[in-house]
Amino acid sequence: MGGFAFSWKDVPIVAANPEADWVSRFADEVIAEAERRAPGKPIVCASGLSPSGPIHLGNLREVMTPHLVADEVRRRGHEVEHIISWDDYDRYRKVPVGVAGVDESWAAHIGKPLTSVPAPAGSAYPNWAEHFKAAMIESLAQLGVEYRGISQTQMYTSGAYREQILLAMRERNKIDAVLDRYRTKGRTAGAPQQGKLDEEEAAAAQEAAEGSGAASEDDGTGAAGYYPYKPYCSVCDRDLTTVVSYDDDTTELAYTCQCGHTETIRLSEHNRGKLVWKVDWPMRWAYEGVVFEPSGVDHSSPGSSFQVGGQLVGEVFGGQQPIGPMYAFVGISGMAKMSSSRGGVPTPADALQIMEPPLLRWLYARRRPNQAFKIAFDQEIQRLYDEWDTLGRKVAEDAANPADAAAYSRAVGTAAGPLPVTPHPLPYRTLASIVDITTGDPEQTLRILRDLDPADPVTSLDETRPRLDRAQHWITTQVPVDQRTRVNAEPDATLLAKLDDTERESLRLLLSGLDDHWSLEGLTTLVYGVPKQRLGLPMDVKPTPELKVAQREFFALLYHLLVGRDTGPRLPTLLLAVGPDQVRKLLTP
Numbered sequence: 001m002g003g004f005a006f007s008w009k010d011v012p013i014v015a016a017n018p019e020a021d022w023v024s025r026f027a028d029e030v031i032a033e034a035e036r037r038a039p040g041k042p043i044v045c046a047s048g049l050s051p052s053g054p055i056h057l058g059n060l061r062e063v064m065t066p067h068l069v070a071d072e073v074r075r076r077g078h079e080v081e082h083i084i085s086w087d088d089y090d091r092y093r094k095v096p097v098g099v100a101g102v103d104e105s106w107a108a109h110i111g112k113p114l115t116s117v118p119a120p121a122g123s124a125y126p127n128w129a130e131h132f133k134a135a136m137i138e139s140l141a142q143l144g145v146e147y148r149g150i151s152q153t154q155m156y157t158s159g160a161y162r163e164q165i166l167l168a169m170r171e172r173n174k175i176d177a178v179l180d181r182y183r184t185k186g187r188t189a190g191a192p193q194q195g196k197l198d199e200e201e202a203a204a205a206q207e208a209a210e211g212s213g214a215a216s217e218d219d220g221t222g223a224a225g226y227y228p229y230k231p232y233c234s235v236c237d238r239d240l241t242t243v244v245s246y247d248d249d250t251t252e253l254a255y256t257c258q259c260g261h262t263e264t265i266r267l268s269e270h271n272r273g274k275l276v277w278k279v280d281w282p283m284r285w286a287y288e289g290v291v292f293e294p295s296g297v298d299h300s301s302p303g304s305s306f307q308v309g310g311q312l313v314g315e316v317f318g319g320q321q322p323i324g325p326m327y328a329f330v331g332i333s334g335m336a337k338m339s340s341s342r343g344g345v346p347t348p349a350d351a352l353q354i355m356e357p358p359l360l361r362w363l364y365a366r367r368r369p370n371q372a373f374k375i376a377f378d379q380e381i382q383r384l385y386d387e388w389d390t391l392g393r394k395v396a397e398d399a400a401n402p403a404d405a406a407a408y409s410r411a412v413g414t415a416a417g418p419l420p421v422t423p424h425p426l427p428y429r430t431l432a433s434i435v436d437i438t439t440g441d442p443e444q445t446l447r448i449l450r451d452l453d454p455a456d457p458v459t460s461l462d463e464t465r466p467r468l469d470r471a472q473h474w475i476t477t478q479v480p481v482d483q484r485t486r487v488n489a490e491p492d493a494t495l496l497a498k499l500d501d502t503e504r505e506s507l508r509l510l511l512s513g514l515d516d517h518w519s520l521e522g523l524t525t526l527v528y529g530v531p532k533q534r535l536g537l538p539m540d541v542k543p544t545p546e547l548k549v550a551q552r553e554f555f556a557l558l559y560h561l562l563v564g565r566d567t568g569p570r571l572p573t574l575l576l577a578v579g580p581d582q583v584r585k586l587l588t589p
Helices: 022-037 057-075 104-109 128-142 152-157 162-170 172-188 199-210 277-288 305-315 357-365 380-396 402-412 428-438 442-452 467-478 493-497 501-512 520-534 545-563 571-578 580-587
Strands: 043-049 080-086 148-151 229-231 241-246 252-257 262-266 273-275 290-292
Touching: 022 043, 022 057, 022 290, 022 402, 043 057, 043 277, 057 080, 057 128, 057 290, 057 357, 057 402, 148 152, 152 273, 162 172, 162 229, 162 273, 162 277, 172 305, 229 241, 229 252, 273 277, 277 290, 277 305, 357 380, 357 402, 380 402, 380 428, 428 442, 428 467, 428 571, 442 571, 493 545, 501 520, 501 545, 501 580, 520 545, 520 571, 545 571, 545 580, 571 580
Parallel strands: 043 080, 043 290, 080 148
Antiparallel strands: 229 273, 241 252, 252 262
16 A cells, blocks of 8 residues: 555646547537638637536536647637626526525526626625636636626627627528527427437436526517517516517617516617626627637537537628537536526535536536536545556556546646645545544544555645545535444443454454554554454465455454444545554454
8 A cells, every 4th residue: 555655746637649539529610620720829718607506517518528638728828818798688587496594585586697786695795796707706616717808798798799789680581590590499499419318317308408597588579579688677677578669770679568668769879788698698609709619518419509609600690600610518416407597406515515627627627528427425435546646656657548537637737837736646535534533633633644554654734735634525415414424432342252262362362463564554464464363364365255255254253343334434544544543442352
């Protein structure tokens, strides 16, 4: 169990093999497309996020996909900009369930722009949108995502899109005709499927087919004709409005609202409304000159906003559709696809409390956008960290395959440099076991960490942070109390009295070897070696069926005497945590 001296900060960020991974291949396409469209100009990659509620780990793929591609383009020496459009001028659709500080009284704000809705009670932020943007902004900073944020509230209310809005209104018949090509398809076709779906993915696909967020808004069709612009009412501030007439020459627009208000405004001066989503998105592609932007499955079915936008961006706005891979769902340990309209769904901030930023980046970098994957909040996180640490060692030894090495490189740093790492990264499962046993007591934790590897001892808890803190947070928030480890305070006299000669001899061999084996590696050798000694087998013997049975029985005995259960943390770690004096007290017949 040696090797604790290895540190990820000693591993250089390697140059990605252009043929190695999906990021490099998209970067090739993006660079070539940008040169074809506008040689010498900065390359624009884009994401869009709606702060309608908690911005979850599925939404993070909307950001990480263009971030990774933009970062690869930047590594190659090209000028590139990653923009994130905050869709904070979207309508407030419904009151999310389970959000602290929010009750049904917020239903009165349905239909208002997100920036006009009050923040949850007790929030430090001025409105709903800013409240939910804040956690994502902090998470993106931890993840090393470099971007320029664009508030759609600011863009619309400042009049930045005025010419584009007037153009869309002049071309409303053309837009209506394009939309009409897809309306039947959009009603009858669901999201594309990637092979056979399991139960979770089927539920996710159904949710996508029904639409979500801005994608489910009406497309501007009304009894008075087609109008791609929807004003917010100047009285109730909601979008429960219907355009009844528009004059192209004067730009006078008349609307009625469900609140009873009727008004005529001059669109050339009006800044309190927005284009409907299926027109808004392609308008922004043209306005920003976007070359690369991915889209979720819910935007990629026939008649969806991405497909329709591909027609409108050229026919109406004189732009071009971005290169846009469809990205698949992100699940959470068996949960169905997350929806930000439901409270309690894990967010990037939640994930970053239990895992280090490079690990979270790696989960998005190692899978192609169209591959679904899950993020572990359960026991699987320990295996995930083992896999991550193994990959780090392979990269350090130049033994990783090109795709894995490229994904690792993208995880541990960006073109701007490496991300912060834990100086002395011990195995996550070891740290989790230690904080579980010690209930996070710093003195006890440091004592155990010092004993793990005498050749490379931990001298300060800071050396093991932030990984130690992530493991502790995982234990205290994700592991049920009844599954945590509690070391017996007193010997189990009843069990000790019932021991047979074989069991007594096994305990004697273990206790007699404690002093000479008091390290994680030494105790590993000892606990696996006691059954070998008792059976008269050499220490380097390969496991036999008889030996495996003897080891399982011995381990079960130790767990019962130490923690009163059949199983527990790895025994070497458990013994270190309990300490030699208490081990002798609990295991001496």
